[in-house]
Amino acid sequence: MSALHDVLAKQTGPGRAPGAVGLVARGDRTEVSAAGFADTAGTVPMSRDSVFRLASLTKPVTAAAVMVLLEEGRFALEDPVADWLPELASPVVVRRPSGPADDVVPASRPVTVLDLLTFRAGYGFPSDFELPAVKLLFSELDFSPMEPQRAAPPDEWMARLSRVPLLHQPGEGWLYHVCSDIQGVLVARASGMQLHEFLAERLFEPLGMSDTGFHVPAGKLGRFTGLYRAGPDGTEPADAPEGQWSSLPAFPSGGGGLVSTADDWHAFARMLLAGGSAGGRRLLSPESVRLMTTDHLTPAQREQGALFLEGQGWGFGGSVDVERRDPWNVPGRYGWVGGSGTAGHIVPATGTVTLLLTQLELTSPVAPEGMRDFWRYAAEV
DSSP states (O other): OOHHHHHHHHTBSTTSBSEEEEEEEETTEEEEEEEEBSSTTSOSBOOTTOBEEOGGGHHHHHHHHHHHHHHTTSOOTTSBGGGTOGGGSSOEEESSTTSOTTOEEEOSSOOBHHHHHTTOSSOSBOSOTTSHHHHHHHHHHTOOTTOGGGSOOHHHHHHHHTTSOBSSOTTSOOOBSHHHHHHHHHHHHHHTSOHHHHHIIIIIHHHTOTTOBSSOOGGGGGGBOOEEEEETTEEEEEEOTTSTTSSOOSSOOTTTOOEEOHHHHHHHHHHHHTTSEETTEESSOHHHHHHHTSOOOOHHHHHHTHHHHTTOEEOSSSEEOOSOSSTTOOTTOEEEEETTTEEEEEETTTTEEEEEEEOBOOSSSSOOHHHHHHHHHHHHO
């Protein structure tokens, strides 16, 4: 048993996550440990190659795919997205965020690729989910991140999105999540491939991420963890291995649909730390990685997103630490947290990767104490 195992064991068991896998890597040294079980019945021990729902840890991967296409010249950061997403060619904006969803004005300028990458396009979730335009967004998209089979196919999904007004003018404010899903549609349309095919060809296969995708094939279901949530009587099932992720969904969510393993996501993280290279092959340029891992928000926009960001900034697909609030908050630390109980980060200054995978849904955007204990451990080793 290791110190990392002890940290994981404290956050697993009855009433908590059934199991967890943790990875802390720095340079050539990698520590991986698994604790607990893949199910609450305790019949399948958690292992290093257990497969988890990444939830929002999908976002950095989708942003990297956008940057692959940008480097190929398919579009530029300042290009309007309407060339690929005509549904967003003439957006309207609510006159006041708290006002009626049908009291709108035209957008002051087009939505750009950069707006999507920085989550400043005007679509997404603010701190107040009761705003009329946000309630309309939920109802139109039938949003349910842990039920990917419910989502409409991309063309229909975009048509529904076009009926929702922007919450603010393009570029003015940060809103969570939806821009990553739009990025996924952009990648598919600009590449002429389905999103899962593009990711497999351009990222997963070169990186050896053989267990990463938008569903779990039948032959791998034995390694797929159950998903659980906190209920009135303790931990209760939310999705079984043979459930929502057992077949490819109609809408592969660039914001939260991937499944993966510790070693697969570590391979992606190592590529970012290496400036976009892996196995002697360049997947991204150092400049693309720099843009992904640089904060693009103003102080006011960081404050606007404080419910999700907790003082951090936002790069492309993930948060960027801008100040030392806690021992693990190293300026430049990049990564994100998934609502299924996952967290992955890189620290370019130290060459560190930290990854925590559990299967207990988070109950709020604020990281739970067990996740913070893992970050604290990773910062001290």
